[in-house]
Amino acid sequence: MAARKESEPKPMKNRTTVERKSERELIVMRTFDAPAQIVFEAWTKPDLFRRWWAPRSRGISLLSCEMDVRVGGGYRLVFGKGMEFFGRYIEVTPHSRLVWTNDEGGEGGPVTTVTFEEKGGKTLLVMHELYSSKEALDAAGTGAADGMGELFGQLDELLATLGASGGRVRSG
Amino acid sequence: MVQYTNANLDTSFAALSDVTRRGVLEQLIRAEASITELAEKFNMTLTGMKKHVGVLEQAGLVITQKVGRVRTCKVGPHRLAEATAWLEKYRQLWAARFDELDGVIEDLKQREKIDGRKKRE
Numbered sequence: 001m002a003a004r005k006e007s008e009p010k011p012m013k014n015r016t017t018v019e020r021k022s023e024r025e026l027i028v029m030r031t032f033d034a035p036a037q038i039v040f041e042a043w044t045k046p047d048l049f050r051r052w053w054a055p056r057s058r059g060i061s062l063l064s065c066e067m068d069v070r071v072g073g074g075y076r077l078v079f080g081k082g083m084e085f086f087g088r089y090i091e092v093t094p095h096s097r098l099v100w101t102n103d104e105g106g107e108g109g110p111v112t113t114v115t116f117e118e119k120g121g122k123t124l125l126v127m128h129e130l131y132s133s134k135e136a137l138d139a140a141g142t143g144a145a146d147g148m149g150e151l152f153g154q155l156d157e158l159l160a161t162l163g164a165s166g167g168r169v170r171s172g
Numbered sequence: 173m174v175q176y177t178n179a180n181l182d183t184s185f186a187a188l189s190d191v192t193r194r195g196v197l198e199q200l201i202r203a204e205a206s207i208t209e210l211a212e213k214f215n216m217t218l219t220g221m222k223k224h225v226g227v228l229e230q231a232g233l234v235i236t237q238k239v240g241r242v243r244t245c246k247v248g249p250h251r252l253a254e255a256t257a258w259l260e261k262y263r264q265l266w267a268a269r270f271d272e273l274d275g276v277i278e279d280l281k282q283r284e285k286i287d288g289r290k291k292r293e
Contacts, residue, residue: 013274016267018259028263030270034277038284042276052272055265127266 023134028127036118039125040095043114044069053077075100108132110140187231192216193224197233197247204246207236 016030032039042048046067054062067075069092076086084104091099096116102109113128131137188194196210205213211221225245228234235248 013271016263016270018263018266020259026262028266030266032270032274032277034281038277038280039273041280042273048276048280051276052269055268055272 020137021128024131024137026129026131026137028129030125032123032125033121034123035121036095036116036123039123040098040116043098043116044092054079069098108136110136187227187233190224190227193228196221196224196245197228200234200245200247204244207243207245210245 014031014033016028019027019029021027042052044067046065049067050062050065053065061080063078063080065075065077067073069075069089071089071092073089073092074086075089076084078084085102087101087103087109089098089100090111091097091113095118098112098114100112102112110129110131113130115126115128117124117126129137131140188197192214195214199205199210199213207218207221207225210216210225211218214221216224225234225236229236229245229248232248234245236243236245238244
């Protein structure tokens with residue numbers, strides 16, 4: 001039985017979708033071919049979590065990963081170049097729901113809710129991020145996606161300066 | 173994708189490293205203008221201005237449109253495109269993570285299978 005199963009062709013990778021649900025909300029969705037209990041485990045055990053959170057294909061390396069997955073417990077992820085992400089778990093419901101804060105940017109950081117919905121042996125994972133404002137989401141977007149937020153910020157500033165200085169066009 | 177963005181930014185910064193080009197962009201942020209008008213304003217030859225506008229155009233900071241014999245320049249959609257591009261970059265990051273997560277999940281499923289077998293024995 002098992003042998004026959006293993007000889008089946010490898011299924012295609014499931015598609016990841018991202019949607020900006022509102023000005024302050026972002027939703028990432030993906031189905032996994034496993035029961036919720038297994039997917040949940042991969043999100044809550046540090047040694048498993050660190051294997052996928054910093055994908056090799058993106059050249060990201062995770063230096064350390066501490067997770068105390070219980071209500072009020074903290075987490076801290078340290079990447080190279082001193083980049084750190086940390087916060088606290090505010091809801092932990094085994095195999096179905098995780099909610100945590102993202103405090104690295106100070107107060108008013110986004111709140112992440114991950115739900116695990118099992119159907120027919122597969123799990124639909126929905127990650128919902130709620131930001132304090134549209135501007136916070138915009139800023140995180142350019143920043144979190146590739147760490148280029150600062151440069152974009154500089155370019156924005158430069159363009160804003162150019163726009164604001166209005167009539168003083170060099171005319172010589 | 174990151175490389176692409178870097179290259180994009182390099183082009184933007186290179187385009188803005190010149191004082192005349194910054195002036196041109198500043199002018200176009202206020203109002204669109206023809207190459208001829210820009211050349212006059214900046215006291216420059218038409219050919220010289222065309223070169224500057226070309227650099228800004230390549231960086232996506234300026235777009236030009238030729239109507240009849242007049243080429244009109246205006247601020248490009250560069251910024252707008254960037255705003256929608258990050259969502260796609262974000263999606264790619266998560267897709268990469270989740271593809272790795274598939275591997276972790278496969279390992280866990282294998283382990284459960286072995287554990288299950290042991291329990292039955």
